[in-house]
Amino acid sequence: MKYVFNAQRLGYRPTLTTLDAIAQSLAIGPIFSSAFVAFLIAGAAGGAAPLCTLIGVVGVLALGWLISLYARRGGGAGAIYDYLRRDNPTFGLFAAGIYFVGTLILVSGGYLVIGILGVQVLGTYLNLNIPFWVISLIAAALIFMVNHLGIRITTRVQLMLSALSVIPLLILAVAIIAKGGKDGNTLQVFNPASVPAVPTSVPSAGIFAGILFAITLFIGFETSASLGEETANPRHSIPRAVISTVLITAVFYILVIYASDIGFGLANSAKWASDPSPLDTLATHYVGSWLAVLVDIAVLFDALAVMSAFMATSSRGWFALARHKLLPSGVATISSRFHTPLGGNILVVIAVLLVLAIVAISQTKISAAAAPGYVLTVFGIMSTAGSLLIELIYIGLCIAVVRLLLQDPEKWWRWLFLTTALVTPLLGIYGSVIPFPRWPQSLAIYLMLSVVVLSAVWTLVIRFAFPNRLGTISESHPWDKDVEEEKR
Numbered sequence: 001m002k003y004v005f006n007a008q009r010l011g012y013r014p015t016l017t018t019l020d021a022i023a024q025s026l027a028i029g030p031i032f033s034s035a036f037v038a039f040l041i042a043g044a045a046g047g048a049a050p051l052c053t054l055i056g057v058v059g060v061l062a063l064g065w066l067i068s069l070y071a072r073r074g075g076g077a078g079a080i081y082d083y084l085r086r087d088n089p090t091f092g093l094f095a096a097g098i099y100f101v102g103t104l105i106l107v108s109g110g111y112l113v114i115g116i117l118g119v120q121v122l123g124t125y126l127n128l129n130i131p132f133w134v135i136s137l138i139a140a141a142l143i144f145m146v147n148h149l150g151i152r153i154t155t156r157v158q159l160m161l162s163a164l165s166v167i168p169l170l171i172l173a174v175a176i177i178a179k180g181g182k183d184g185n186t187l188q189v190f191n192p193a194s195v196p197a198v199p200t201s202v203p204s205a206g207i208f209a210g211i212l213f214a215i216t217l218f219i220g221f222e223t224s225a226s227l228g229e230e231t232a233n234p235r236h237s238i239p240r241a242v243i244s245t246v247l248i249t250a251v252f253y254i255l256v257i258y259a260s261d262i263g264f265g266l267a268n269s270a271k272w273a274s275d276p277s278p279l280d281t282l283a284t285h286y287v288g289s290w291l292a293v294l295v296d297i298a299v300l301f302d303a304l305a306v307m308s309a310f311m312a313t314s315s316r317g318w319f320a321l322a323r324h325k326l327l328p329s330g331v332a333t334i335s336s337r338f339h340t341p342l343g344g345n346i347l348v349v350i351a352v353l354l355v356l357a358i359v360a361i362s363q364t365k366i367s368a369a370a371a372p373g374y375v376l377t378v379f380g381i382m383s384t385a386g387s388l389l390i391e392l393i394y395i396g397l398c399i400a401v402v403r404l405l406l407q408d409p410e411k412w413w414r415w416l417f418l419t420t421a422l423v424t425p426l427l428g429i430y431g432s433v434i435p436f437p438r439w440p441q442s443l444a445i446y447l448m449l450s451v452v453v454l455s456a457v458w459t460l461v462i463r464f465a466f467p468n469r470l471g472t473i474s475e476s477h478p479w480d481k482d483v484e485e486e487k488r
Helices: 018-026 030-036 038-071 080-085 089-125 132-149 151-179 207-216 223-230 234-264 266-274 278-286 289-323 342-363 371-400 402-406 413-433 443-465 478-487
Strands: none
Touching: 018 151, 018 223, 018 234, 018 289, 030 038, 030 151, 030 234, 030 278, 030 289, 038 080, 038 207, 038 223, 038 234, 038 266, 038 371, 038 413, 080 089, 080 223, 080 289, 080 371, 089 132, 089 289, 089 342, 089 371, 089 443, 132 151, 132 289, 132 342, 151 223, 151 234, 151 278, 151 289, 207 413, 223 234, 223 289, 234 266, 234 278, 278 289, 289 342, 342 371, 371 402, 371 413, 371 443, 402 413, 413 443
């Protein structure tokens, strides 16, 4: 039974370049992660944080290579869903539910931290007191408009925000390294012996735990895959974008984390891990308070770029599923003027509004002093759950690619890449559940498991109630044919 495609497709014609694809993946948080994830690596691995980051880079590069194998076969707006359903439609649908709910959770939770960051910046530098949810709503409206006007505008705005955001952190890193940090430049940061003997700020400490957080730095590097349908040469551009993104962010992360490590001093990792704004502290100490202002603004700008990229990926995923009649047809609605996924964008905005409403209402029941901490706790739960769901799909990609590797057994070295790619997300998940987190952080695990169960139920309903919508896929995609015709 052949799959029945809906004729709708995004974009008037595939015009995006490799640069646009890189902009989409690169927007997923280099600055944001440096501010909100890097200190966790220090809390686990102490002075060996750069070593953990380097090891994490190796694992993520293997994952990038794996995803590039899929991308060379083609794909559309469904990204990971399109990759997996080509060989197993049932598994592809199950994975789609997990992956796109994961991105929806990440984008919804992200607006919480945008609101908190906005409150801090406006309150500190302009003496304005505005509720976090007002700032979140304004940001959501702006990002919706950018995504609605066209993906080329979206990617260029994301690239501009990312480029502007990276400048203050590069200035900070170069300044710290030039001054030698607290005790001078040293290669001891790549020595496992630099790990603290006693946990500092995380339940478990050591190289192993540090690697887990290092992997989290790169979550979302594969999101350029969602632009396959709108890219002029996706089989060429998407693999290059994925690998380029990992390499670019790897250099940036190692530079910033090394600078932060020597900036606080290898023996003072506990201070780095417990500092609520470590980048501000370093900027004020090594350069001046003016750079701390720019760092705060850079983190806020980068958060906007992150939400824009996740919105682009999530909305296209839901659009692809609805186009294949696996969701209500309204979700497959596209803008007649801009040919963007209007239904998918609206679905994302609705999810954001629901999260903001729930958190804003529940926040009124606690003290004003505790409110920011409460919002950040909710963000932490949602970001952990979303990351775990995406890491599950990384594992699914590793399992599904075995069939592809068996077709060319002479390239034995590819199995080494697969092994590394598989171990990376397994470590990430293991470190998130062992030891089992305390309440309320444990809600992230329960939320992740709930999504997996719901996705399984949804897949079974489609599989047995609407089997004609879940046939085998052997032919090329209609947009692939369009691309070939345009090339000729």
